[in-house]
Amino acid sequence: MFRQTRQTDNSLTEGQRSLRWLRLVGVVVVAFALGLLMQAAFALATPTAAKASSAIQSSIRDDGGGDNGGDVGGDVTTTHGIINHRPAERNNTWVISGTEYTVNSDTILQGELHEGDCVEVQVKSDAPHVAIKIAEADASDCVGDNNGGGDNGGDGNGGGETGDFTETHGILNDRPQERNGTWVISDTEYTVNADTILEGELQQGACVDVKVKSDAPTVAVKIEQVEASNCSSGDNGGGDNGGNQGDVTTTVGILTQRQQKAGIWIVDGKPFTVTMDTIIEEQHGGLPVGACVQVTALVSDPTTAIKIESEDKSECNDDNGGDNGGSNGGGDNHGGDHEGEHPGLGRTVNFGVVNSMPAGEEGTWDIGGKVYTSTKETEVDDSHGALDVGVCAKVVVLKSDPTDALEIRSMPAYLCKRGKDDLAKGTLFGIVQQLPDDLHNGIWKIGGLSFVVSTTTDLIDHGLVFTPGVTVRVDFVTNISDTNFAKSIEIKFGEGNPCSEDSHNASAAGVNHEGDDHEHDFGRCPGLQGQAVGAIEKLPDGGLLGNWTIGGVPYLTDAFTKFGPGDYAVGDQVKVEYVVISPTLRFATKIKKVEGAGHGPNESILVGTVISKPVAFVGDWNIDGAPFVAVSDTVFVEHGSLLAVGSFVVVHYHITNDQRIIDKIVAAIPPGAGDENNSGKIESISPSVSAASTNASPSSDQVWTIGGVQYIVSDATMVADSGTDLKAGDTVSVNSYVDNGQRFATLIREQSNAMFLPMTINK
DSSP states (O other): OHHHHHHHHHTSOHHHHHHHHHHHHHHHHHHHHHHHHHHHHHHHHOHHHHHHHHHHHHHHHHHTTGGGOOOOOSOEEEEEEEEEEOOSSSSSEEEETTEEEEOOTTOEEESOOOTTOEEEEEEETTEEEEEEEEEEOOGGGGGGGOOSSTTTTTTTTOOOOOSOEEEEEEEEEEOOSSSSEEEEETTEEEEEOTTOEEESOOOTTOEEEEEEETTEEEEEEEEEEOOGGGGTTTOOSOGGGSOOOOOEEEEEEEEEEOOSSSEEEEETTEEEEEOTTSEEEOTTTOOOTTOEEEEEEETTEEEEEEEEEEOOGGGGTTOOOSGGGOOOSOSSBTTTBEEEEETTTTEEEEEEEEEEOOSSSSEEEEETTEEEEEOTTSEEEOTTSOOOTTOEEEEEEETTEEEEEEEEEEOOGGGGOBOTTOOEEEEEEEEEEEOOSSTTSEEEEETTEEEEEOTTSEEEOTTSOOOTTOEEEEEEEEOTTOOEEEEEEEEEEOSOOGGGOTTOOOOOSSTTOOOOOGGGOTTSSTTTEEEEEEEEEEOOTTSSSSEEEETTEEEEOOTTOEEOSSOOOTTOEEEEEEEEEETTEEEEEEEEEOTTOOOOTTOEEEEEEEEEOOSSSSEEEEETTEEEEEEEEEEEEESSSOSOTTOEEEEEEEEETTEEEEEEEEEEOOTTOSSEEEEEEEEEEEEOTTGGGGTSOTTTOEEEEETTEEEEEOTTOEEEOSSSOOOTTOEEEEEEEEETTEEEEEEEEESSSOOOOOOOOOO
C-alpha cells in the first residue's frame, strides 16, 4: 500500500507538483490570518486582561530608567509606605517606612512627595534598595502603617492590607471554644474566620484591640490583647463605636514632628506618645509634618494618644504659630512678657509679672507691661498661688481681641523669665516616677511633671541606674505651650534607704551618748532627713524617751536621741532634727531648745521632702509623712528648684481646727545636692543683713564665713555636728550653690568628729 502511494506520487508530473505546493502555502497563510483574528477577538473579549498586560509591559519599560528605556533585567516589586525623610536635593537617600532607598537620575518621581505622604515604591529584586519609581499614593494604601506585606506578616501572603480600617478597644465578653465563630467584645458581635489574626491569650475579661474593615464592620481582621489601661474607666464600648473610654481630652493643632508610627509626635508644641495601638486616621490628605490634626487622649493619661486624625486646614486657621507654639512674643521685654500663637484656636498666650491688678477679679490688669481687661467671663485661676503684684501670670487672649483676657492664671515664677527664643529655663530636684523603654526617646515623669527626653539630653548617672525612685536634678526649658524639654538629668541620690537597713542597729553606750557609730554619718539618708522648729505640745510620760508632739507633728525618741541642755515643758520652742523611718514615723535624732526663735506659739517650721502634692499648688500636701494644706493665701516660693514631688522644702505653717495650714512654702536644693564642695575653718557666724532675699525665715538666716567664703545659712541648711553647736574655729565641710550672686549652704558637716545618727528603732 505504502509503496503504491509512493509510486503514485513519483508518477506526478512536474506541473502537478508545483500546483500542490502552491495549495500548501495558501493553507499556511490562511491559518496564520485566522490566528491573528482569534487573538484580536480574545483581546476584545477580555479588555481588562489586555490592559493589565499592556500596563505591565509599559511599567517594565518605564522602570528601566524612565525615558531612557533601560533594560529591566529582573522582577519588579511594589511596596507602599510613608516618607519619613527625603533630602533637599532630588538624588540621595530617601527613608520610606523605615527603609532606606537610593534615588538616582533614572528614578521616576510622580506627585508632590512630601515627608509624611503615602507613596508607592518600585524596585528590582536584584537591587531592592534602589528606587525605580516613587509615586504618590492614596493614604488608605498606608493605613495601619502598612508596608505592603500584610499585618506584620499577616497570613504570609505578603499582599498588604487595603481599604479603610477601624480599630476599637473593648472587653472580651464571650468567645467560642473553637477559634472561628462569633466573638462578643464590649457587647458587640464580631465574626472570626480563618483569615483573622489573633494575638495574645485572649481570655474572657481581657482588654483587646479589634481591627475591622469599614466595608465589613463586624468581621474581625485582627484581635489583639492590649494593656488593661486601654479599657479603663469602664470601657464597655470600645472607643469610637459608642463605648465609654472614660473622660477624654482633645488637642487640635499643627503636627510639627512625627515618627513612622510608634514614638513621640509633637502637636501644637505638645509631645504625645503614639503606640502601635494608637488609631491613625487620614481623611484630609494624610498626616505629613505641617498637617492640621486632632489628638484624642484619656484625661487620666493625657500624653498618650488614643487617636490622631487629620483635620481640615481651616480647623487650624492655616496658622502654625511658629515652631513649637511660636516665638511671636518679642523676646525679653517689659519684665518678662512673652507671647506665642496657639494654633487652631486663634489665641495668643502671654506670660508676664503682675504689675497692677483690680481689687476684684474684674477690671484692668498690667501684666508684663501690657494692659488687659478681665470681665465676669474671664477665667481667673490662682491654683498656683494667689494672684498678686510680683506674681508670674499666664494670660490668654483672642488674636482678634488682644486686650480682653479669656484666662488669667498664676504660674511658677520661672515661666516669666524667658529669652528671645520664648523658652523658660528651669531646674527641678525631684523623684523619677516613670521612664520610657528607650531612655533617650520618650517622656520621663519626674516630680509629677512630664519631660521630653531625646538623644540631645545629657544623662548623668554617676555609676547608678536610672530607675523609678531615684532623686535627680533636671535642667530643662519650657516652650510657650508649657511643654518641658530636658537638657540634662543627673542622679543625685539612689532609691535605697540606708536608714532602715538591719545592719544599722548599733547601740549607744548609754543615755549620755558616749557611744560612737561611724556608719551613721549625717547625709547617709538623702531625702529622708529633716528638721523642724515649733512648740512642744506633748511630752512622753515620766521622761524624755517616747512620743513627742512638736508643732502638731509626732516624733519618737529613744536612747539614741540627743537632747540639748535644760528641762523641757509643754509650750517650749524647740528645734528637732529627725530621720523618716517609715511613712508615718519620724525619729528624732536631736532636740534642743531655741531661745529667741521669733516664732509665735502657733507658728512652726518643718523642713523636709515632698511626698505628694496637688496638681497645681493649692490643696493637700504630704511632707515627710505629715499632712499639710495649702490655701489661696499661701505664698509659694521656688528657690533653686521647682515645687514638685521629691522637692526639699521649708514649710512655715500654723494649726487651725487640727489642720496644718501652710503660710509659706519654699523649694530649696536638698542637702548635699549643691554643685560645689569645700572645707575649712569657721571664721565667723553673724546674722544675715539681706536675709529677706533668701525667701526663708529672716529671723534665722545667718552668714557663715568658712575658709574665706561667705555662705548664707537658712532654715533649709542642714548642720551636722557631734552634739555641740558649731562655733568659730571648728573645721567643717560645706556643700553649696550660687543663686542671684549669693552662695547658699545646703549642708555643713563637722569634720573633727563623726556625727552620731541612729538608723533603726529597737524596742
